[in-house]
Amino acid sequence: MHPKDFFASSRVLIVAGKGGVGKTVTAAAMATAASRTGRSVLLVEVAGRSASAPMFGTDAQGYEQHTAVHEAEGRGSVELRSITPDQALVEWLSGHGFNRLVSRMAKSGLLEVVATATPGIKDLLVLGRIKALEQEGVADLIIVDAPAAGHALGFLRSPAGVRDTARTGTIHRQAVEALEMISDPSRCQVILATIPEETPINELIETSYAIEDEAGVKLGPVVVNGILPDIADLAVPEAHDPTSELHDLQTAAAFRLGRQQLQASQLERLAAELPLAQLRMPQLFGTQITPHELDTLATTLLAEIDRLPEPR
């Protein structure tokens, strides 16, 4: 599939996955790759502190939007911004006639009552902000670095949950609109990230079915991070002196062979149990992510997308 078509197939990509599987890196690499196909990208983080700004080599962003990659010949820009659940709730209430009361309410704990009375309201309002940004056309593509852990499912289920809890009122309409967005594949797709290890793969499979069944969201390809390239002709050398370099070579070869086997069996299991295309991303050895690594990852991502079959 041509990467240009891939990044034009939805206006919102939500990247989700449990902690430690490289979800934030995936979102940042996706944003970089999309910008290289000429799309302008808005990368949205929904957690409080910014994790992706340092990857782009820019300062940590606040709530305000800022540019991480400038537009250039054949290349779209990447803008970063964060939307936190608490801010989304305050903003939304103040936009609905609660202006004078909002700050006092926030202090007094009333906001917590509203949030408790309507479970999922904060998540819904984050999605609501994203939907508004999508409708305003602030960028060709919005990529969302979704909340981590089991929270991703709750995040995606929030519109349906709120729609059923708050059966009337403004919030009900908001829920219906957000639901329309996430359940329309031409507007929104979810990309799940994982690593080729047993527990992350198990959780990915469970989450995938839950997301499709319970949230009614279309899943895009799965991103498998941390793939070790297979070293050809690798065998474990004999070594008897535990202080020798040969012994270190033995340790390294045995370790690598074990990891390669584990990875191959996990990838095979993932393919057998989950009928979604896989985008395989390399393990980065001992480096903090910088714009250079991000660019390398984006190159791999574009090649992997190119390998995908054309959609029917």
Add this chain to the structure above:
Amino acid sequence: MNSYADLLARSKVVICCGTGGVGKTTTSAATAVAAARAGRRAVVVTIDPAKRLADALGLDALDNSPTVIDGPWDGTLAALMLDTKSTFDEVVRRHATDDKQAERILSNRFYRNISGTLSGTQDYMAVEKLAELYDSDEWDVVIVDTPPTRDALAFLEAPKLLARLLDNPIYKIVTASNRGVLRAANKAAQTVLRQLARVVGANVVDEAVAFFQAFEGMEEGFRSRAMATLELMSDDRTAFVLVASPRGDTLLEARYFLERIRNADLDVAAVVINRMLPSVSTSAERAAQLLNEAEGATNRAAAQALADLTAASTDDHARVDELREVAPDALMVRVPLLADDVHDLDGLADIADRLTSTA
């Protein structure tokens, strides 16, 4: 504290904190195994909904009360899986003045939202369960696997959660109006409630008001319980164990956690770093040189493996050392990256060995 075995010997409560995906559940369970092997009566509270731990412990499932697991140890090992809703129900029954009040609350929709989905409820109930087990005197040590939140400190804030909810003006106004006093405040309250109803729907507001009315008379019990659990958190014999992995982002979270817990005047007794790559004495530079000089396909392959490993592991070890600066007094325990996930008691015992063999 000289060793993990020491830490286990002197603690009555061990709280395992950390972000998701670092092996926290496994570390908690292995810690309990280590305690049981040291002859203590140990119970581990897990919050992991996956059946993995139950499987590893050789059980079909875990429930909300301790199940004793037989094995080759002098002490006792038991495990339970926190059921947030039933624990909350038990708390309500305990604090209610009579059965009628309990039923009124348990059937209220706002309550069901709190007990099921309010963020922090799981943390709060984990603390509640911890206190319940601690108070029972049936256990020498209670080990808690905390919920995976981005902010690991949410667990410490948990006892304040309900107290905060009870301090909010709706609660005060609703209960005051019930007693027929503060009419002016009542009028203001009606205005606020009407506005709220316009936004979130009248049914939601009605349920909330009904909940707060039903709750009247129970708040003192809740509040004093919250204070008692907070004290337990800062007890000398409560140990915080931070679980992390050497990957960049989780170490960043670990560092943030250590700083925050220090600001809260609490100490982290140990930092367990899982998933450490094997350490070798060959330097990254030397490995690169070996790769350069290697002749023949198999030699080159092994040299490549060593070069990759040293590049990654040098960095991991350096970053773990940096973490030590933030927690100079904490015990650092490194557990190697294992080939397989833990599937049985032998696997847990193996990790227990690795935890306690660290001096």
